[in-house]
Amino acid sequence: MIGVSLLIWTIVVYIAMRKLYARFYFPLLVPVATSTVVIIMTLSLFHLSYDQYMIGGKWLVHLLGPAVVALALPLYQHRHTLKQFLWPLLCSTFFGTIIGMGSGLLFARLFHLPEKIVRSIIPKSVTSPVAMDIAKLIDGIPTLAAVYVMIAGIFGAMFGPILFQRLHITTALGIGSGLGAASHGIGTAKALEIGRKEAAISSVAMTLSAIFASLLCPLLLLL
Amino acid sequence: MGITVIQIGGLYMLYMIGSFIQQLLHIPIPGSMIGMLLLFLLLMTGIVKEKWISRGANMLLSHLTLLFIPATVGVMDYVELFSGRGIWSIVIVIVSTMMVMLFAGFIGQWAQTREQKRVREVKGA
Numbered sequence: 001m002i003g004v005s006l007l008i009w010t011i012v013v014y015i016a017m018r019k020l021y022a023r024f025y026f027p028l029l030v031p032v033a034t035s036t037v038v039i040i041m042t043l044s045l046f047h048l049s050y051d052q053y054m055i056g057g058k059w060l061v062h063l064l065g066p067a068v069v070a071l072a073l074p075l076y077q078h079r080h081t082l083k084q085f086l087w088p089l090l091c092s093t094f095f096g097t098i099i100g101m102g103s104g105l106l107f108a109r110l111f112h113l114p115e116k117i118v119r120s121i122i123p124k125s126v127t128s129p130v131a132m133d134i135a136k137l138i139d140g141i142p143t144l145a146a147v148y149v150m151i152a153g154i155f156g157a158m159f160g161p162i163l164f165q166r167l168h169i170t171t172a173l174g175i176g177s178g179l180g181a182a183s184h185g186i187g188t189a190k191a192l193e194i195g196r197k198e199a200a201i202s203s204v205a206m207t208l209s210a211i212f213a214s215l216l217c218p219l220l221l222l223l
Numbered sequence: 224m225g226i227t228v229i230q231i232g233g234l235y236m237l238y239m240i241g242s243f244i245q246q247l248l249h250i251p252i253p254g255s256m257i258g259m260l261l262l263f264l265l266l267m268t269g270i271v272k273e274k275w276i277s278r279g280a281n282m283l284l285s286h287l288t289l290l291f292i293p294a295t296v297g298v299m300d301y302v303e304l305f306s307g308r309g310i311w312s313i314v315i316v317i318v319s320t321m322m323v324m325l326f327a328g329f330i331g332q333w334a335q336t337r338e339q340k341r342v343r344e345v346k347g348a
Contacts, residue, residue: 014289032288036295043299050300057293063283064290066234068255069241070280072262076273088334096327103322107315117304117312124316125323128291133253143297144304150295151313152320160324169328173335178328182320185287205327211256218251 002048003055010057013038025193027158030186032128032150064129068210071127075207078200085173085201093208096181100125101213101220120144122220123213124152127184130210134217149184156183157190176201181209230279237262 017031017038043053054061075082082089101122108118119140123131128149135145160179169175175194179187180202191202241258244250250257265271283290305313 010292011289014286014292018288030288032292032295035288035292036298039292039296040299043296050297053296054293057296060290060293063231064294065238065242065255065258066231066279067283067287067290068253069234069237069258069262070276070283072259072266073273073277073280074284075263076266079267085334088331091334092327092330095330096323099326100319100323103319104315107319108312111308111311111315113308113312113315114304117309121312121316121319125320127287128294129287130253130256132291132294133255137251137253141301143294144301146291146294147298148312148316151316155317156320156324159321163321163324164328167325167328169332171332171335174328174330174332177331178324181327182324201331211260214252214256 002052003057005056006048006053007056007059009042010035010039010060013042027154027186027190030150030154030157030189032186033154036150064132068127068129068133071207071210074203078204081197081200082204088173089177089201089204089208092177093181093205094212096177096205097125097209097212097216100182100209101217105220116141117144119221121148123217124148125182125184126210126213127206130214134213138217138221150186153183153186157186160187160190161194172197172201177205180205184209227278227282230276231283232279233276234258234262234279234283 013035014031017034020034021029021031104121104124105118108121119138120135122138122140123134123145128146131145131149132142135142156179160183164175164178169178172195176191176198179191183190184206188199188202188206192199237258238255241256241261242254244257245252245254262271266273
């Protein structure tokens with residue numbers, strides 16, 4: 001009973017937070033962040049544990065696998081963009097992924113963070129469901145990985161456009177690759193505010209990054 | 224609605240196949256990702272038609288956020304990790320994200336400017 005009501009509550013909160021975001025469009029208000037905060041507040045208010053919440057919540061998590069499979073659709077739909085900019089896109093996402101994972105790993109080690117945190121930071125540049133799967137495979141904490149992904153997405157979407165402006169990155173290919181490779185889905189939503197072409201490139205970059213991260217992450221940890 | 228559910232079922236099957244391949248071959252790549260690459264190949268070769276999966280796929284993708292809210296809520300069990308040293312992890316994530324953004328942005332910018340220059344030269348000649 002608790003499971004079902006919390007599941008329904010999650011959906012209600014999500015719909016409300018989506019509306020809020022559509023109204024103000026401020027990156028800090030992305031639905032995943034606001035919904036998470038509201039739900040955690042609800043749980044602590046009623047003294048409910050995360051395990052109790054997951055009785056219903058696990059049904060949503062079950063859909064993450066097929067959702068990752070579904071990412072093949074936008075990649076297929078944007079296949080002409082992919083073909084047109086194949087090499088630049090492969091280069092920017094391949095090296096972007098290496099820089100993202102490498103710098104995360106390096107900084108985390110430099111600051112002597114606990115191993116579980118280090119392994120959860122590494123996949124932060126790719127879309128949540130993939131990052132969680134990667135974290136699981138390399139002994140990180142999937143939940144924590146999802147939180148870092150969220151932080152990467154929010155701050156990328158917030159500061160990315162300012163950064164591009166300052167550094168004269170003005171082309172669709174530059175903006176799209178940057179947002180997609182660094183800030184995945186949240187970045188792609190931001191790219192859509194700039195233009196359709198930017199968004200198409202961003203969504204291709206996001207998917208390519210996810211593929212590269214899946215392939216490279218296990219190798220990186222062998223080093 | 225019925226069609227959407229059936230299509231999601233189809234995507235779920237691809238996910239299961241991907242996970243099965245992963246376990247069979249012992250490769251450290253998420254099964255979901257293998258399923259995605261499989262679907263991409265099936266679409267490119269025309270074995271699977273776009274309309275067979277598009278409704279289910281769009282349904283899942285447009286509400287992707289909802290699907291990982293339960294995962295992010297899990298952070299409530301790890302709050303102590305963010306006290307003390309752990310707080311640095313947030314700074315690290317932000318700095319590293321900016322590095323990726325700049326690098327990928329520069330490569331994209333460079334490639335497109337070069338392409339435009341080439342097109343202009345060809346036209347000029």
